[in-house]
Structure formats: structure tokens, C-alpha cells
Amino acid sequence: GQQLNQSPQSMFIQEGEDVSMNCTSSSIFNTWLWYKQDPGEGPVLLIALYKAGELTSNGRLTAQFGITRKDSFLNISASIPSDVGIYFCAGQSGGSNYKLTFGKGTLLTVNP
């Protein structure tokens, strides 16, 4: 089955630093999505990418859909304490009832 390799597994940064995380796959996806999960809550969609090469921003967050359609990255600029949480990438293809394949998550800790 499809698998996503998400890295890094965890990050410990100081407030104000920039963050970068990425996902790679051996399969092609039509859509890449990035979710954030706050402690004790369900994941919330941050950014959705629908075209190869697409670069999309949402406030301090920027994500890109890789040209090969097999990878994506998420950048967070000028991190703040509320950025703490688990970030998941997810790929979606048209087959398999449009099921998402999730990465294992990046646990982000921001020290004030």
C-alpha cells in the first residue's frame, strides 16, 4: 500500500525560529494536505494543495506540492508557543474511495 515518510519525527525549537518539515512518497498523489493536531483535539486542516508545483500560504505557514507529485513540505515562520502540536501530512488520490494516506506526524515543541 501507499506509505508516506514524514520527517523529522520531532522538533524542539525556540520561539521565533523557522520550522521546516516534509513528506515523501513512492506513489503519486493528486492532493497533498497538511493538518495540525493540538493536544487532546482532533487534527485540523491547515493547507490543501491540488496542483504539482503549487505553493500556498496560510498566515505564517507555507506549503508546496512537489513537482514530481511525490512530496510536499510545510514551513512555519517565526514560530510562537501556540504552534506546539503534531503536524501530519496526508496524500489523497482518486482511487481507493479517495482515502487519505497519513504520515506518522512531526511533534513540534516551541520553547518560549
Place this chain on the structure above:
Amino acid sequence: SQTIHQWPATLVQPVGSPLSLECTVEGTSNPNLYWYRQAAGRGLQLLFYSVGIGQISSEVPQNLSASRPQDRQFILSSKKLLLSDSGFYLCAWSVANRNYGYTFGSGTRLTVV
């Protein structure tokens, strides 16, 4: 607008007791529905998904079952809980045949003691 409700938020159950977690979606019709489990605050494991009433697909063999008695209702059950069933259970929905991603509920923290 569409909303997803999941309850209860937390649950402590003894080993061997039954389980019933409920999820409902409002504001949409014929959604795809999903149950996930998350252990130790990390990866999301897909347990069941449903593309219609009475249609359940199981992703992993286990002590749990799912049912979809109504279009926008998804239930996760167990006849006898095991310690290993502890975890954070998440319900999600998506628009059928569209690549819009999933919307998750707020989760149920289950502790089996």
C-alpha cells in the same frame, strides 16, 4: 455548514466491558465516514471506513466493530474491551468522490482499566 459531533470526550471502562462510541455529521448527505485510533499521541491508524449505510470496511483485524445505521451516524463498538483498546479515537468525514480531505471530530479518550 457541516459539523461533526463525537461523544463522549473521555471514557474510563473496565476490562471486559462493552463499548459504544458515537459520531454524527450534520449539514451534508452521503458522507464517507472513518474511525481512527491514535496511540500515545502519534500516528493515526485507520480502523474502519464507510461509503454508505450498512457498508463497513475494516482495515485491521481487532476487537472492535463499526456500524452505520443511518446516513450520518457512525458507531464504534466492542463486546469486551481489552487493555490494548485504550487510546484516542477519532471520527472523520469526507465528501464522497472528492479530494477535499477529511474533517475530524474532537476525539474520545478511552482508558481501559
